[in-house]
Amino acid sequence: MVDQKSLYRSLYLIRRFEETVLENFSKGVFYGTTHTYLGQEANAVGVLYHLQSEDIVVSNHRCHGHYLAYGGELRSLFAELMGKVTGVCAGRGGSQHLHWRNFYSNGILGGTLPMATGMALAEKHKASHAVVITFLGDGTLGEGIVYETLNMAALWRAPILYVLENNHIAQTTPVHLSVAGDIAYRFRAFGIPVYEIDTSDVLSVLSISGGLLDDIRIENVPQALILHTCRFGPHSKGDDTRSDLVIQQMRLERDPIQIQAARLEDKDRAKIEREVDREIQQAFLQAIDDPLASWDPSISSQVL
């Protein structure tokens, strides 16, 4: 039975994490860059709800939501964004380059796809029964390696789910200026079954992705899931060229947090929010107190 409260908790946690990052970036607390997941929370929470312990998640530049839905810690993610030694990768990776347990992200669009597919083939070779879930966006459809990879994934029957989050905007370029034709045909052309849903409701995402992952586990074949979604925030920190009106409308109609909140009793919702707010605040303050990554001689000897 799906636990509505726990889903709300996961959605709200990602929302508050990302808001905390954006609120504090201009204050100089963080260093470098960030790509927030505001508005898309239902995707990560819904799909990764079905994760089994050995499964692998490969994510992209907009990876915080995926990482937190995977189970990653708040403090180490805050710390990574601050360049602290306690960060997920001790400050070497920063916002886009995370690795923890079976979670991997990298900042090269499309470049992660063959890697994710190779991982799926390796797990199949080892008969581990683990599957790979990889996230990409509409902007990534411009990269040629996507199609090289889909071709091989289908030829070699890789146990992988391609989750395409179409937030209709690549940095500042709307999807109609960068993607010709129909996104689904890109997968169908290679014989990869594709399912498509336009929703911000975590339950819809959860329900459709559960079936796909079951199929992948049983049949050892790739599948694709297109999630039409909304990005509430800027691409990075403050580079949104859309009008406030458009964003307001989106927040009104397509907010995964509001949609799920409506399923909870007010007192339960308030309790979860209080707890998560406290947790976020604690993790944030701990990360601030953590020491910055410092150069030690071993750093230079750890690379060829």
Added chain:
Amino acid sequence: MPTVIESLNRALEHTLAHDTRIILIGEDILDPYGGAFKVTRGLSTAFPDRVLTTPVSEAGIVGIAIGMALRGLRPVVEIMFGDFLTLAADQLINHAAKFRWMYNNQVSVPLVVRTPMGGRRGYGPTHSQTLEKLFLGVPGLRVLAPCAFSDPGDLLEHAILDDDPVIFIENKLLYYLSLQDDAIQGDLVISPIKETSLPVLPTPNHITPSPNSLPMISYAPSFSITIRDAPPPVLTITAYGYMAELSRQAILQLAYDHEIFVELVVQTQLAPFELEAILSSTTRTGRLLTVEEGTLNLGWGTEVIAHSAEHLGNHLQVAHRLAAYNLPIPASQPLEATMLPDVDLIVETARKMVL
């Protein structure tokens, strides 16, 4: 003695037979064709599940191999022509080379990318280049180039056991040479030299490595080749791959025809730079000539001479680079022959340097 191609083929067969983590991936590598240069011939018949022929997708192939390597397999990729490494450059530079370090040593990428390089076969501007210099300055990549003075198959087996990504450059003209790994070949004495390189961390689980790890002995040796019972050499020539073979012929000619005695230092590891053999020889001779088949500017020789100048000070009196012209490589035989360094040019340059 076996040829270089036989040595490489046997090494692949040997490792496939003994380690089920090894997977060969490449274009047209299945029997009966066995790869454009036949290095993989017989292997798909012997190991049908672990020899994968692929679409023409160099970037995708290397990327998939990186994913396999991250999850415990040991993929060996064949890129049909070295010229096509540029198609996989993003996967090599922004993925394979980065992961171990940027993920704070929590992973390793045991990947080998083998590829034939080089000209003198008339394949023209996009199938004859020597492009490995493009990868020599990338932290996180090891670049190896076998020669016929040792067993290239042995070097390849070590590369496959390496926990870090390796680009393995096979010059096309090297393939049909017989191995010359006996210590004495006619009038030549061939001495392997163990190089030391910066420590690497083969164990992915050690998140906090010892800061004081000692320099590691490299598995890729260099070779000192001298004329037997000759007076002390007056010039150091250094080369790798097939240029090492041409340099071998040149130092014999220099000794027989001109009584100029040279020490030839042959490297099998191009990156990270390992310069002990070159520096030690040049300290004695004072003169250093680098010979490579790639284009001259910003190449391997440039870096070798820069390091040598920094380390040797006044011990380095004369230095010179021989390389291909800074031009695309033409198809026509006389044009191609003119722009690539050959034995005569090495001899002529060496003579000028010791005048």
